Amino acid sequence: MKIAYKKNDSLFHILHPVSQMIICAAILVLPLLNSNPFASLSALLSVGIIAGSSGVFADWFSWWRFCLFIFVLSVVINAFVSSNGSTVLLKYSGLPVFGRIVVTAEGLFFGASMGLRISSIILVFAFWAVAVDPDRILNLLSPGSSESALLTAMTMRMVPAVAKDSREILEAQAARGIDLDSGGYIKRMNNRVPLLRKLARDFLDRGISLAEAMESRAYGSGPRSRLVSYVFSPADFGVIAVFAAGLVFVIAVSAMKLTSFDFYPSIRVSTQAQGYACFVFFILVSVVFSVFSALWKNSR
């Protein structure tokens, strides 16, 4: 799973951070407010199309295993714990811990829908992680809380550095023949204690070095100014208008229960035309965005 932001030459990447936030928020609200599987599907497709047009599809898609795991887990757990639903597929009593279980088609479908819903939410956040520059977001938020923004930026720089350190330590220990995986669970845990101690020490050393470097550049010597700012382009106005409209649309149809989908006692699709229109709207908008993205790239 790729968690680090990847800079790319795409329309999405040059947008103002506010525009990027609105795109992600609009798509995220879709599965967040609706249990309707079509809403989750619409969010999944939309974010996938935008990830593709932003050149980060491979990094974004690297989350699929985790999402598949969540999906399967949701289906299995729901099958065991929910006995709602009228179409009984399996009944069994005397199962340890669970006692009597009743597996229903509706329960399985609900589990699958929830798995899809959680996965689509995770994948919107995954897209956020790989396509939105955290420095730009923090810079945007910094006038309100400059110190916490700076602390977060430093932590974000530390994360890949510590990951690199831990990989190097593991390789170095393997290269000198230290077998960390010998023995039982407790011994394996014990084997790792010196590594964790070393990592903690390195992390502290890095922190001290960074503090030293920051103080050398006058950090903490008085009030700060702000030099890096971002300007809105015509593309930003278009994106904000369309996705903000989408955000309002999805909130409205959800509030008016036009996207209803009942799972129990039997599956009943009560989604209204406006609800479907909202789902399709997001997919269409994403396709249009990717077309503009391609045109923008060709024009450069």
Add this chain to the structure above:
Amino acid sequence: MEKFPLVEIEDLNYTYPGCGEPALRDICLKVLPGEFMLIAGLTGSGKSTLCRAVNGLVPHFYGGKISGNVRVKGISTLEASVGELARYVGLVFQDPEAQLVFEDPEREIAFGLENLAIEPIRGIKRIEEVFSCLRLASLRDRRVTDLSGGEKQKIALASVLVMQPEVIVLDEPTSQLDPVSAEDFLVTLKSLNSELGISVILAEHRLERCFHLADKIVVLHGGRVVFSGTAEDIAKTDHAVGMRLLPPISRLFLEAGYTEIPLNVKEGRMILSGIDGIPNRHKLERPDYSHTGMIGKQEKNSSKAFAEKITERDAAVKVENLWHSYGDGNPSLKGVDADFGFGEVVAIVGENGSGKTTLVKNITGILKPSKGRVILYGRDIAEMNRREIAALCGMVMQNPESHLISKTPEEELRLTCKSAGFSEKETEERVSKTLSTLDIESLRSTPVEEISCGQRELVAIGSVVVRDPDLLILDEPTRGLDSSVKERIASLLARRKSQGKTTIVVTHDLEFVAEFSDRVIMLAEGRIIAQGEMREVLSDSLFYTTQYNRCFRGFASGVVTKADALKVLKEFA
């Protein structure tokens, strides 16, 4: 008329908190406006502490006991805060990774100006100027994580330069860089000094690259100034520490008994051109390479041709058509064929990203080949488990810190022995022997955090060689180290060679390669572009060769090592 000094240090004594011994003793120095001062000294001599004393980090950040005075533009660093001094003094640290705050280069450069509350209209102009002056435009849209060490160090320099300091202090800024990036960085630094008139205080290990840049050289030893003068002066003194710090080319002429001492290759060549009888007439006897399978650098399909020839002799390790790709799908190794004989010291050279480390990690089984195979002492490494590989082969990583997970050197070495399953008696014997071989017996129970950089490298090497592996791989073992540590590594190589054990050294240190390796493999973009006897490969290269070879090119052929050069010089002295 005497110039008013920009930095003035008077009777400076400093002791870190909790330390008995002072790190700096009775330091008296002056740095004039526009002066380029080089601070040289062995590991632990106090160079870094002195750098930090100039910008006030010592004592404001570290605490400790201080006496004497440090003044920058007449302002006492004891009275002014580090932030106030930042307007006059910029400090660039050793590790580029540890000093950058942001992922965005532009924000990184803006950080110092924002801290000084510079208004946007002036700040943006300054940022643009720095981008242009240091030619950083191509880095603007990249992430700091994706930059090379040299590029990160340039961003660090830019982020200091943008604050328009009057003096830039640099604490071994090139110690983590490859030779090309280091050279590039130092050239940039010199141009800032000569074109903008900014004073520079540079603490360095790699003196051969910056000796000639300095107006004044200060040599520290045990926290004291043992020499202060020009580069020419130091070459004329017979101070032991000063001698060890001289560039190889200067030491060569001194040892040959010349009175005129060059400070770089250019000056060396000028001296040679004035010696009667030398030009184009002297030839060292060239060995016959026909039996070794050596092939010329320009020969096409070199690695393939070499692979056909190596079957004629035994090899401890064979690499056959090795390909390796990381996650991005781009191959880092592209069909490498090589062999490593019993008792050989083989150097692998090439620029950063050429695949050197990837190759040796495949040999140790840390990375798995995408295609091809590695035969380790007759067995395919793919069929061996970690324990079997570790019994035959050990590798010391580029960053020695990653080896050191115990509290003391003794515990570190014992950990390896325990993992190898040695008895207590055998462990004690091996630990003592290894500590003594590497001359770090006195550090046996010293906490790892308290020992110097070079000594840590030796402990890291010890943690691998205590197992006495048949194949030892050292990845950049001499980077940023002084000659005393290099000598100890060299004696280890010699000992292993006499025992018939194979050693592979990945390095940029070509003087080290010339003195201690038997063969050289040169990589570029994942392919072997030359391999063969050390002398043949290095004397056939323009850039990847020793300073001796560059100096004597055209005057005497086959000069690669110091001994070769001395022989020629003594004949014509």
